[in-house]
Amino acid sequence: MEIIWIILHFIVLGISLAAPVGPINLEMVKRGISSGFYASWLVGLGGMTADIIFLLIILIGMAPYLQIEWVEICMYGIGGTLLLYLGITTIYSSFTKRKILEIGQPIQRNSYVVGFSIAAFNPINFVFWFGIFGSSIHSLSEKSWIVALLGCFSLLLGIFLWNLNIAFTVHFARAFIKEKILKTVNLGAGIFLTVSAFPFLFRFLKLIL
Numbered sequence: 001m002e003i004i005w006i007i008l009h010f011i012v013l014g015i016s017l018a019a020p021v022g023p024i025n026l027e028m029v030k031r032g033i034s035s036g037f038y039a040s041w042l043v044g045l046g047g048m049t050a051d052i053i054f055l056l057i058i059l060i061g062m063a064p065y066l067q068i069e070w071v072e073i074c075m076y077g078i079g080g081t082l083l084l085y086l087g088i089t090t091i092y093s094s095f096t097k098r099k100i101l102e103i104g105q106p107i108q109r110n111s112y113v114v115g116f117s118i119a120a121f122n123p124i125n126f127v128f129w130f131g132i133f134g135s136s137i138h139s140l141s142e143k144s145w146i147v148a149l150l151g152c153f154s155l156l157l158g159i160f161l162w163n164l165n166i167a168f169t170v171h172f173a174r175a176f177i178k179e180k181i182l183k184t185v186n187l188g189a190g191i192f193l194t195v196s197a198f199p200f201l202f203r204f205l206k207l208i209l
Helices: 002-018 023-035 037-059 063-067 069-094 111-120 123-141 145-176 179-208
Strands: none
Touching: 002 145, 023 037, 023 069, 023 111, 023 145, 023 179, 037 111, 037 123, 037 145, 069 111, 069 123, 069 179
16 A cells, blocks of 8 residues: 555656646647647657656765756756747747748757756756655665655656646647737747746856856
8 A cells, every 4th residue: 555655646746846837848838839749748758858867866876966066057057048049939939920830840850859958957957856856765765775766667657647748738729729829828938938047047157257
């Protein structure tokens, strides 16, 4: 019974991690609107790949190395620049005459890389993985490493299910939404991504100056 509880607990924790509105979810929505299911899903898979790498870093005990100053500088600099670039290009595409649904296919090819980059260089992810989840894994490992690994897989399953839910929802909903609304959603996503970049860039400047 305890094993079932642990599985359900970490699936819900995974969904809770993935559900809040953030750069990954907005990028999934944006690409789902313009390119459909696979483009949106690939963003989610890219983000999950970064999550798996963070998980492995925790399990093999390398987390302290990520707190080195030059690593933090790279993380904030790359993360902030990436979010700013995505935000500006998204806002620009909202004001072009081309229809959102026609912008389409070229965006799909780099969706996985963009999803991975957003998650890998997002300091907020570090707070979760090396803070909240790191302590949870430590408490589970005291019981047994099998239980700890089960918790890890359950968490990743929760993230996967949420990403799949977003990709499906956006893919099927976009056919029923008018072009003007699609562009408004796209513009809102672009503004949010741009605003999200500034705290990272300010932190980056503070570290190098």
